[in-house]
Amino acid sequence: MSTKRVAITEYLEIDLEKERWHCRSCGHDIAAARANYKEGLLVYNRDPREVHHPVLDESYPFTYAPDPNWCRIIEFYCPTCGTMIENEYLPPGHPITHDIELDIDKLKARHLGAEGTSNATG
Amino acid sequence: MGGDQEKSIIEKFLEENVLFLGPDPAIMEDHRVVPTTPREQIALDNFSNPDEINLVRHKLQTACNESFDMVEQMGAAPGAKWGDLISGVWTANGDLALASMGGVLIFSVLTQHPVKFILKYWKDDPTVGLKDGDIFMHNDARYGNIHNTDQSLMIPVFHQGELICFTGAIVHEGENGAIEPGGMPSAAESPYDEGLKMSPIKVGENFEFKRDIMTFLQNSVREPKLQLEGMKSKFFAAMRMKARVEDAIAEYGVDAVLATMRKTLTDTEAEVRRRLRTWPDGKVRTNVFADGTLRENCLIRIRLEMEKLDDELILDFRGSSPEFLNRPNNTVLASLKGMLAQEFLSFVWPDLPRNQAVFAPMTVLTDKRSALHCSPEAPNAQSMMTFFPSFTCVQIGVPKYLYSAGHRATDIIAGWYNMIVTFLYGGVNQYGELVGNVCADLNGMGGAARWNRDGEHSLAPIFAPMADIGEQELIEEEIPLIKIVPHRLMRDAEGFGKFRGGHGYQQIATMKDSSMWGFMCCSIGSKFPTTYGIFGGYAPGTLPLCKVKGVNVFEVMENTRDLLRFTIPEIMNERPFKGATYSTHHMGLQLEFSKPGELYMITQGGGGGYGDVLERDPALVSKDYLDELISMRSARTVYHVVLDEKSGAVDVAATEQARKAERENRKRRGKPYREFLKEWETPEPPRTVPFYGSWKDKALIYRGTPDDTCPADAIVPIIMPNPKDVRIAALEAELATLRTQQR
Numbered sequence: 001m002s003t004k005r006v007a008i009t010e011y012l013e014i015d016l017e018k019e020r021w022h023c024r025s026c027g028h029d030i031a032a033a034r035a036n037y038k039e040g041l042l043v044y045n046r047d048p049r050e051v052h053h054p055v056l057d058e059s060y061p062f063t064y065a066p067d068p069n070w071c072r073i074i075e076f077y078c079p080t081c082g083t084m085i086e087n088e089y090l091p092p093g094h095p096i097t098h099d100i101e102l103d104i105d106k107l108k109a110r111h112l113g114a115e116g117t118s119n120a121t122g
Numbered sequence: 123m124g125g126d127q128e129k130s131i132i133e134k135f136l137e138e139n140v141l142f143l144g145p146d147p148a149i150m151e152d153h154r155v156v157p158t159t160p161r162e163q164i165a166l167d168n169f170s171n172p173d174e175i176n177l178v179r180h181k182l183q184t185a186c187n188e189s190f191d192m193v194e195q196m197g198a199a200p201g202a203k204w205g206d207l208i209s210g211v212w213t214a215n216g217d218l219a220l221a222s223m224g225g226v227l228i229f230s231v232l233t234q235h236p237v238k239f240i241l242k243y244w245k246d247d248p249t250v251g252l253k254d255g256d257i258f259m260h261n262d263a264r265y266g267n268i269h270n271t272d273q274s275l276m277i278p279v280f281h282q283g284e285l286i287c288f289t290g291a292i293v294h295e296g297e298n299g300a301i302e303p304g305g306m307p308s309a310a311e312s313p314y315d316e317g318l319k320m321s322p323i324k325v326g327e328n329f330e331f332k333r334d335i336m337t338f339l340q341n342s343v344r345e346p347k348l349q350l351e352g353m354k355s356k357f358f359a360a361m362r363m364k365a366r367v368e369d370a371i372a373e374y375g376v377d378a379v380l381a382t383m384r385k386t387l388t389d390t391e392a393e394v395r396r397r398l399r400t401w402p403d404g405k406v407r408t409n410v411f412a413d414g415t416l417r418e419n420c421l422i423r424i425r426l427e428m429e430k431l432d433d434e435l436i437l438d439f440r441g442s443s444p445e446f447l448n449r450p451n452n453t454v455l456a457s458l459k460g461m462l463a464q465e466f467l468s469f470v471w472p473d474l475p476r477n478q479a480v481f482a483p484m485t486v487l488t489d490k491r492s493a494l495h496c497s498p499e500a501p502n503a504q505s506m507m508t509f510f511p512s513f514t515c516v517q518i519g520v521p522k523y524l525y526s527a528g529h530r531a532t533d534i535i536a537g538w539y540n541m542i543v544t545f546l547y548g549g550v551n552q553y554g555e556l557v558g559n560v561c562a563d564l565n566g567m568g569g570a571a572r573w574n575r576d577g578e579h580s581l582a583p584i585f586a587p588m589a590d591i592g593e594q595e596l597i598e599e600e601i602p603l604i605k606i607v608p609h610r611l612m613r614d615a616e617g618f619g620k621f622r623g624g625h626g627y628q629q630i631a632t633m634k635d636s637s638m639w640g641f642m643c644c645s646i647g648s649k650f651p652t653t654y655g656i657f658g659g660y661a662p663g664t665l666p667l668c669k670v671k672g673v674n675v676f677e678v679m680e681n682t683r684d685l686l687r688f689t690i691p692e693i694m695n696e697r698p699f700k701g702a703t704y705s706t707h708h709m710g711l712q713l714e715f716s717k718p719g720e721l722y723m724i725t726q727g728g729g730g731g732y733g734d735v736l737e738r739d740p741a742l743v744s745k746d747y748l749d750e751l752i753s754m755r756s757a758r759t760v761y762h763v764v765l766d767e768k769s770g771a772v773d774v775a776a777t778e779q780a781r782k783a784e785r786e787n788r789k790r791r792g793k794p795y796r797e798f799l800k801e802w803e804t805p806e807p808p809r810t811v812p813f814y815g816s817w818k819d820k821a822l823i824y825r826g827t828p829d830d831t832c833p834a835d836a837i838v839p840i841i842m843p844n845p846k847d848v849r850i851a852a853l854e855a856e857l858a859t860l861r862t863q864q865r
Contacts, residue, residue: 006526007525007526008402008522008525008526009521009522009525009656009657010525010573010620010656010657010658010732010733011657011658011733011734038795039795039796040795041792041795042788042789042792042793042794042795043792043793043794043795043798043802044788044791044792044793044798045798045801045802050759051618051660051760052614052651052660052661052662052663052664053614053753053755053756053759055613055614055663055691056666056668056690056691056694056695056706057694057695060666060694060704060705060706061706061707062648062649062664062666062667062706062707062708063666063706064614064615064663064664064665064666064725065663065664066649066650066651066663066664067649067650067664069810069811070413070419070421070649070650070811071411071649071650071651073660074802075788075792076658076792077788077789077792079789079792081785082736082784082785082786082788082789083658083734083736083737083785084658084734084735084736084788085657085658085734086657086658087655087658087659087660088409089411089650089651089654089661090409090411091411091421091650091807091808091811091813092804092808092811093802093803093804093807093808094409094803094804094807094817095803095817095818096799096802096803097407097408097409098407099406099407099408099519099522100404100405100406100522101404101405101406101407102402102403102404102405103402103403103404106402106403106404107402107403107404110402
């Protein structure tokens with residue numbers, strides 16, 4: 001059986017026949033391709049100052065670091081290899097974004113050859 | 123008299139007695155190309171050889187580029203000198219068929235509106251008319267263009283009495299008589315604080331400016347010489363293009379020119395549709411949070427759901443922030459479209475002709491009276507504060523379509539830096555003249571990381587692929603604004619990633635030899651980053667405005683040179699000048715008069731990162747450390763690369779160990795999605811942060827607190843309190859508390 005996979009981002013691919021999201025780094029089976037891939041990842045709420053260190057004395061109100069009361073970094077990791085597949089900068093408590101919702105039937109038709117448009121340029 | 127007849131008379135009366143020809147929604151909200159006219163079809167039937175059309179197209183394109191160079195060389199405005207303009211040719215229906223290759227490509231999709239207004243309202247009006255030799259101008263963004271600081275000039279081109287096209291140019295002229303000098307007033311609280319309000323207007327006949335109108339315009343701004351010179355340079359450029367069009371007509375015939383313009387538009391749209399068909403169908407969603415209005419910090423949600431369907435792309439911004447009725451950060455819908463088109467013109471398909479057909483296959487959905495589709499009553503001088511973040515929404519979403527699209531015209535790219543970090547100024551220069559404008563080093567925005575390499579430092583603004591940052595020595599010859607330190611890159615300002623974003627530079631400005639001089643700044647992103655990485659890459663950090671008041675650095679430079687420091691962190695952290703006041707702020711600074719030698723410091727932003735930081739080549743981390751682009755702390759705690767502090771040499775084994783440990787740490791600290799959601803997601807915005815826009819449901823708009831909402835289809839505009847009143851109230855409350863404690 002063919003396991004035709006299409007790379008959708010640097011770290012995500014879709015197995016068209018099984019209709020599953022996979023990690024491109026380690027092959028981990030993440031989630032159903034028709035669902036939000038983030039549902040199959042590990043998630044962490046990160047203080048932005050851990051990444052964007054304050055450059056100025058923290059007695060100043062603005063220091064080159066995001067305000068952790070306004071902005072959080074939500075990091076999404078592959079449960080198997082720990083690759084950071086995606087991240088989002090969100091206000092505290094803001095709903096997570098379902099960022100990719102592709103038409104799987106059309107994707108399959110294109111890449112499995114039914115419509116034969118996979119050689120088109122863009 | 124019958125009912126129908128009565129209605130007809132009333133309608134006729136109303137049509138003939140329009141009180142005011144305001145911005146026409148039928149023109150302003152339609153970005154599509156006008157269908158081929160019968161005259162154009164005749165031309166296409168008569169002139170169809172693709173090779174000859176290509177020749178004529180190149181002739182017209184060269185004319186656009188030539189006139190661009192003319193304005194850049196002749197213009198007096200800083201914006202003109204450094205390429206903040208385009209020149210172009212519009213069809214007889216008002217569509218922009220070709221524009222200069224360089225310059226501000228936003229204009230490519232939003233200059234047609236004033237031309238269409240002229241055709242619809244003035245051409246057959248006996249008091250205005252349209253004839254050979256006429257000169258028209260316009261600057262009010264509610265009738266097209268980006269904001270009022272941009273002035274456009276158009277002239278019609280006739281051949282044997284037949285209207286063939288329009289030629290002209292649009293330039294960021296700067297000063298326009300607004301409430302603050304420089305043309306982009308962040309202090310504007312109504313459209314009437316924004317200076318000149320030229321609806322499309324005839325300013326000349328018989329190829330000459332009308333002196334009375336010229337005087338009126340000069341009398342309305344702080345720099346009358348600039349107004350005159352700007353109009354002249356645009357007019358000469360339009361005339362040169364007109365001559366080139368006439369050359370083409372003489373050489374190939376009038377049908378050749380008409381057919382070429384039409385075919386350029388239809389071919390461009392067809393090619394965009396062909397390329398869109400290669401993208402996967404489906405939805406991509408992004409969010410960007412603008413962190414202020416330039417008067418105060420608050421979170422302004424820009425929400426985007428893109429849907430690609432066959433050869434169309436729908437950009438749905440519904441659920442974004444409401445408009446701010448007394449702040450200038452609102453966007454006219456047409457301006458929004460212009461900026462969104464920039465993504466496709468500059469970053470996705472830069473090989474396509476520059477014209478408005480590039481955006482024709484796109485549909486933009488917005489809520490009326492949102493910050494992205496503001497009413498005519500809302501000021502828009504700083505529309506960039508909402509349409510730049512909207513652009514970024516598109517830019518970080520498009521890679522999720524492009525990655526699987528097969529062959530691509532350009533690289534997959536993260537979020538480019540997207541704010542105009544520079545100084546605006548106003549005051550009396552060293553020659554005793556009143557001046558007001560903007561510095562061109564806003565053009566040095568940091569480039570984003572790409573799928574295969576790092577972003578370039580301080581490369582170009584998001585709205586223009588080719589623009590200069592200006593020569594400081596030339597600037598100092600004209601105005602008393604001194605940069606005491608060259609443009610040094612800011613350490614750790616990149617978006618970290620497998621490939622990092624480019625850095626931005628520090629700008630340390632002061633004033634010398636002026637009796638009256640003020641600075642302004644107009645950027646957001648001091649609490650929340652404005653642009654982002656993709657595919658696990660981080661955003662660049664946030665940026666403050668820093669000030670040192672109560673010092674004259676020129677005296678320090680003369681007498682105590684050992685006190686001098688050459689970077690913002692050194693100046694702000696070491697506080698070398700005794701008795702001076704050191705402070706940091708958000709980057710919205712309304713006109714503030716300064717004393718000689720006081721320091722105003724800002725930092726141009728960096729680009730977003732691409733991919734996981736743990737995949738960055740340790741050798742590149744070492745190089746960045748040695749080049750002082752990143753600190754040892756970032757190398758160690760962000761990239762997890764172990765370097766020798768002195769030599770920068772990579773400890774390969776220790777790095778492998780550190781990165782392995784970080785992957786394990788991630789797996790340990792990360793929580794399963796459902797579990798995380800239970801702790802994380804809240805039903806409404808936090809009470810501690812003023813939040814504007816929808817939260818979970820795009821139909822419900824929050825107006826600053828969780829208790830204040832309105833439906834998205836009936837938005838109630840926001841009116842913000844004066845920040846000084848807010849400050850006074852806070853101080854009075856503090857005083858009251860202290861008094862209570864003393865009793």
